[in-house]
Amino acid sequence: MRLVCFFFVFFSMLAFCYGGDRFVYFDWQVSFIDVSPLGSNQKVIAINNQFPGPIVNITTNDNVVVNVQNNLDEPFLLTWNGIQQRRNCWQDGVLGTTCPIPSGWNWTYSFQVKDQIGSFFYSPSLGFQRAAGGFGGITLNNRIVIPVPFGKPDGDFTIFIGDWFTSNHTNLRNKLNNGHRLNMPHGVLINGKGPYRYNDTLVPDGIDHATFNVDPGKTYRIRVHNVGISTSLNFRIQNHNLLLVETEGTYTVQQNYTSLDIHVGQSYSFLVTMDQNASSDYYMVASARFVNKSSWARVTGVAILHYSNSKGKASGPLPDPPNDVYNPSFSMNQARSIRTNVSAGAARPNPQGSFHYGEIKVTQVYHLENKIPVKIDGKLRAAINGISYSPPKTPLRLADEFGVKGVYTLDFPDKPLTGPPRIGSSVINGSYRGFIEIILQNNATKVESYHLDGYSFWVAGMDFGVWTENSRSSYNKWDGVARSTTQVFPGAWTAIFVSLDNVGIWNLRTQNLDSWYLGQELYIRAINPDDTEHKTELPIPENVLFCGELSDKQKPQDHTAKSVSSILSPRSQLFALLILLAPVASLLLM
Ligand SMILES: *[C@@H]1O[C@H](CO)[C@@H](O)[C@H](O)[C@H]1NC(C)=O
Ligand SMILES: *[C@@H]1O[C@H](CO)[C@@H](O)[C@H](O)[C@H]1NC(C)=O
Numbered sequence: 285m286r287l288v289c290f291f292f293v294f295f296s297m298l299a300f301c302y303g304g305d306r307f308v309y310f311d312w313q314v315s316f317i318d319v320s321p322l323g324s325n326q327k328v329i330a331i332n333n334q335f336p337g338p339i340v341n342i343t344t345n346d347n348v349v350v351n352v353q354n355n356l357d358e359p360f361l362l363t364w365n366g367i368q369q370r371r372n373c374w375q376d377g378v379l380g381t382t383c384p385i386p387s388g389w390n391w392t393y394s395f396q397v398k399d400q401i402g403s404f405f406y407s408p409s410l411g412f413q414r415a416a417g418g419f420g421g422i423t424l425n426n427r428i429v430i431p432v433p434f435g436k437p438d439g440d441f442t443i444f445i446g447d448w449f450t451s452n453h454t455n456l457r458n459k460l461n462n463g464h465r466l467n468m469p470h471g472v473l474i475n476g477k478g479p480y481r482y483n484d485t486l487v488p489d490g491i492d493h494a495t496f497n498v499d500p501g502k503t504y505r506i507r508v509h510n511v512g513i514s515t516s517l518n519f520r521i522q523n524h525n526l527l528l529v530e531t532e533g534t535y536t537v538q539q540n541y542t543s544l545d546i547h548v549g550q551s552y553s554f555l556v557t558m559d560q561n562a563s564s565d566y567y568m569v570a571s572a573r574f575v576n577k578s579s580w581a582r583v584t585g586v587a588i589l590h591y592s593n594s595k596g597k598a599s600g601p602l603p604d605p606p607n608d609v610y611n612p613s614f615s616m617n618q619a620r621s622i623r624t625n626v627s628a629g630a631a632r633p634n635p636q637g638s639f640h641y642g643e644i645k646v647t648q649v650y651h652l653e654n655k656i657p658v659k660i661d662g663k664l665r666a667a668i669n670g671i672s673y674s675p676p677k678t679p680l681r682l683a684d685e686f687g688v689k690g691v692y693t694l695d696f697p698d699k700p701l702t703g704p705p706r707i708g709s710s711v712i713n714g715s716y717r718g719f720i721e722i723i724l725q726n727n728a729t730k731v732e733s734y735h736l737d738g739y740s741f742w743v744a745g746m747d748f749g750v751w752t753e754n755s756r757s758s759y760n761k762w763d764g765v766a767r768s769t770t771q772v773f774p775g776a777w778t779a780i781f782v783s784l785d786n787v788g789i790w791n792l793r794t795q796n797l798d799s800w801y802l803g804q805e806l807y808i809r810a811i812n813p814d815d816t817e818h819k820t821e822l823p824i825p826e827n828v829l830f831c832g833e834l835s836d837k838q839k840p841q842d843h844t845a846k847s848v849s850s851i852l853s854p855r856s857q858l859f860a861l862l863i864l865l866a867p868v869a870s871l872l873l874m
């Protein structure tokens with residue numbers, strides 16, 4: 285009884301110290317496992333032997349602690365796409381803020397998911413590793429007291445779609461290093477599995493597919509993430525409507541779609557009602573967009589929606605994709621139709637529309653343009669405004685903290701540079717608490733998905749052609765969707781607004797893995813110049829890893845240690861517990 289009481293007091297004190305917000309712990313082993321999703325055996329990155337990795341199912345304001353043990357033979361980092369890491373870019377897991385976790389080492393991420401709800405995913409951020417897996421879902425639930433603009437679904441599925449190569453990520457990386465572009469992917473995976481054998485010619489025998497089991501009449505929330513390399517995918521379920529309800533943390537105006545284009549790195553959640561008569565199973569399809577249908581036919585993901593009263597297997601042709609392969613206007617109009625439900629709240633009870641982003645004074649304007657990758661100094665590179673980013677060995681944020689000079693320059697140009705492109709480590713000088721308008725102009729030939737860490741931004745508009753001052757008249761200044769990943773069609777622009785209220789240094793990148801790997805990214809620095817007492821930003825974490833010019837500060841790590849229990853003997857565990865309990869005990873004795 286006494287002991288139970290001790291524990292109770294101890295944990296409630298912990299909760300008290302952190303303002304009552306819950307702690308959620310994850311212990312992850314990251315390693316290669318052998319799978320053969322498309323028939324040939326390959327190594328993929330698994331988390332706790334799972335591919336895709338486990339779902340982080342958390343609630344607004346939770347404190348999340350994830351201990352990541354890197355058992356790969358190369359450095360590793362995870363980034364939490366769409367999770368804002370408020371005042372805490374230390375935990376962002378990209379090279380500008382964080383040193384890589386060396387092979388055999390572990391590092392513990394610790395962050396609070398403040399004021400957010402929605403569907404997100406985590407993924408590796410280094411060395412093309414996302415092409416080998418290592419991703420998983422983040423389901424960020426609302427607190428019980430916060431209303432949701434739809435009834436509680438009968439079930440919840442997370443679905444990962446993405447193009448996939450049977451060549452492994454080290455080979456793909458070498459290919460890019462040697463100046464080649466990637467060819468057509470070998471297929472599309474759904475939840476780590478290959479396509480259902482809907483056509484004997486296109487799908488070989490012996491491929492395992494994903495199946496989603498449902499009951500007739502029920503309504504499920506499905507969260508779909510494109511975690512692929514570089515292919516825009518059209519997602520659809522045979523005979524079923526997709527009622528779009530949320531994207532990357534914003535509740536949308538609820539609309540039915542028969543199919544939706546999901547670009548690389550984007551997340552959407554839908555409500556799907558099982559309103560068919562189950563004369564057979566139904567196809568769930570993710571097919572490549574804006575490509576020659578016949579030559580890309582095998583680059584199609586097919587899973588099965590199985591009703592518990594189903595009368596047979598799915599058969600016949602797949603449901604048709606939009607029939608507009610060489611004209612992306614339909615897709616752009618569909619993207620424009622996705623709007624915020626301004627009378628719905630999100631993580632807070634007040635409606636999101638009360639934030640009038642369209643009326644805020646813009647303090648900085650940046651035109652960012654990408655072109656087809658070109659050779660710089662003999663290497664194939666992708667650039668923004670003519671600068672191809674090269675990550676310095678010392679993370680930018682650490683360089684700031686320890687006064688290491690000359691690591692980067694704060695001079696990113698606000699317009700495309702004329703003249704030959706170059707390699708550099710140039711950063712946007714963001715004005716903290718400013719309001720920035722960014723016009724993303726895609727001068728290349730494929731859809732690019734741009735993602736900003738640390739924020740969600742308002743998508744104000746997109747159109748074909750070159751952006752001009754007049755383009756502002758077409759902006760949606762009222763119910764544009766707030767998200768963290770937007771598509772920019774080839775030969776077109778997308779304009780976004782960002783309120784730079786989250787202190788830190790934040791990555792803006794293309795999520796198209798090949799262009800990202802080749803340097804199509806930059807950082808925005810938003811530091812409070814008046815923060816002499818270091819109160820705006822959270823302090824540097826105690827377990828921070830050092831590298832680059834700061835590597836002599838790094839203490840060695842015991843490479844054989846895999847978990848606490850293997851380091852600590854039972855006796856020292858008891859000792860550790862006593863140390864933890866000592867303050868409580870002394871309180872009780874007072
Ligand atoms: C990738 O394949 C090559 C052989 O083609 C092999 O040498 C390499 O070890 C593989 N890498 C991984 C991570 O499986
Ligand atoms: C996720 O968390 C929510 C809220 O705590 C809970 O209702 C739900 O059952 C959980 N889902 C899974 C799959 O564990």
Ligand SMILES: *[C@@H]1O[C@H](CO)[C@@H](O)[C@H](O)[C@H]1NC(C)=O
Pocket residue numbers: 351390391392827828846847848
């Ligand atoms: C590595 O994991 C151990 C627990 O297994 C933890 O005590 C330690 O702080 C972790 N190291 C870092 C750098 O986070």
Ligand SMILES: *[C@@H]1O[C@H](CO)[C@@H](O)[C@H](O)[C@H]1NC(C)=O
Pocket residue numbers: 432433434536537538625626627628629
């Ligand atoms: C918007 O949200 C409100 C508030 O939850 C809800 O009642 C309404 O049905 C939603 N409207 C649409 C079109 O999604």
Ligand SMILES: *[C@@H]1O[C@H](CO)[C@@H](O)[C@H](O)[C@H]1NC(C)=O
Pocket residue numbers: 483484485486581601
């Ligand atoms: C299977 O796909 C091939 C190649 O696209 C096509 O020619 C054939 O008609 C398809 N078979 C069926 C039964 O649909």
Ligand SMILES: *[C@@H]1O[C@H](CO)[C@@H](O)[C@H](O)[C@H]1NC(C)=O
Pocket residue numbers: 524525527538539540557559
């Ligand atoms: C969406 O489609 C379903 C049928 O699948 C229908 O019951 C529902 O009313 C539609 N909702 C809207 C908002 O159009």
Ligand SMILES: *[C@@H]1O[C@H](CO)[C@@H](O)[C@H](O)[C@H]1NC(C)=O
Pocket residue numbers: 560561562563
């Ligand atoms: C219901 O199932 C039968 C076969 O069992 C099929 O012929 C019919 O078209 C189905 N009706 C609907 C509305 O799907």
Ligand SMILES: *[C@@H]1O[C@H](CO)[C@@H](O)[C@H](O)[C@H]1NC(C)=O
Pocket residue numbers: 576577578579
């Ligand atoms: C699509 O690809 C097929 C097979 O490679 C080719 O025969 C056809 O001409 C192509 N169609 C277009 C419109 O490019």
Ligand SMILES: *[C@@H]1O[C@H](CO)[C@@H](O)[C@H](O)[C@H]1NC(C)=O
Pocket residue numbers: 694713714715716
């Ligand atoms: C960055 O911008 C601030 C104003 O927001 C200015 O004071 C500072 O000089 C700029 N730094 C550089 C290096 O341009």
Ligand SMILES: *[C@@H]1O[C@H](CO)[C@@H](O)[C@H](O)[C@H]1NC(C)=O
Pocket residue numbers: 726727728729774775776
């Ligand atoms: C790229 O820019 C050039 C020069 O302005 C222009 O001629 C070309 O049409 C543009 N291409 C695309 C795809 O935007």
